[in-house]
Amino acid sequence: MSSIPNQSFEIxxxxxxxxxxxxxxxxxxxxxxxxxxxxxKGFSLEVVKMDVRPGGMFLGYQTSPDGSHVMWGKFTYQEVVAPEKVVFIQSFSDEQGNTIRAPFNANWPLEIMNVITLEENDGKTTLTLKGGPLNASVEEQAAYDGMAPMLKQGLEGTFDQLADYLASQK
Known part of the structure; x- marks a missing residue:
């Protein structure tokens, strides 16, 4: 039985x-x-804690290229099936891992559910990410919907970095 709450995915x-x-x-x-x-792109990530198992948590912070902005975030892992699936709830946080509002929008959803699936074919891996707000208010849903194009653009940049990193591991 899956531990994933009922969720409609937006992305x-x-x-x-x-x-x-x-x-x-x-x-x-x-x-x-x-x-x-x-x-x-250009931000550095410091991993403070990373326990990838159901109930485990990632806690870390990103620093802007010029060092002027620091954002803390966390993942709470819901389901992990190596090497094919990772399900987590993503939130902004403080240094202790307490969920906080996003620094850029007071109406940003507190929690975003993400489901990552990995399928291999001929040595290549297809990654599918589905994500969307969890238990969002009408205002939070509207904020998410309004930023969805920017979110997709940001994911493309992040996945470009993943592609470059994976290529460096060969």
Whole structure:
């Protein structure tokens, strides 16, 4: 039985990586890999905690290229099936891992559910990400919907970094 709450997904994103599924999974599940590619281009990621199992948590912070902005975030893992699936709830947080409002929009949803699936075919891996707000108010849903195009653009940039990182691991 899945532990995923009822969820309608707002974003669906698919990308094919020229790497085996096990390596792509490790890039999502191991801090030494994850810190090298996750986040906006030019930002650095410091992983404070990463326990990729149901009930486990990722906690870390991103720093802007000029060092003027620091954003903390967390993932709470719901389901992990190595090497094919990772389900997590993503939130902004403080240094202790308490969920907080996004610094850029007071109406941004507190929680975003993400489902990552990985399928391998001929040494390449197709990653599918589905995501959307969890338990969002009308105002939060509207904020998310309004930023969905920017969110997709940001994901493309993040996945470009993942592709570059995976290529460097060959």
């Amino acid at each position: 669906a994103f698919t990308r094919v990586f020229d790497s085996p599924r096990e390596l792509v999974f490790k890039a999502w599940a191991e801090p030494e890999h994850f810190a090298k590619w996750w986040g906006p």
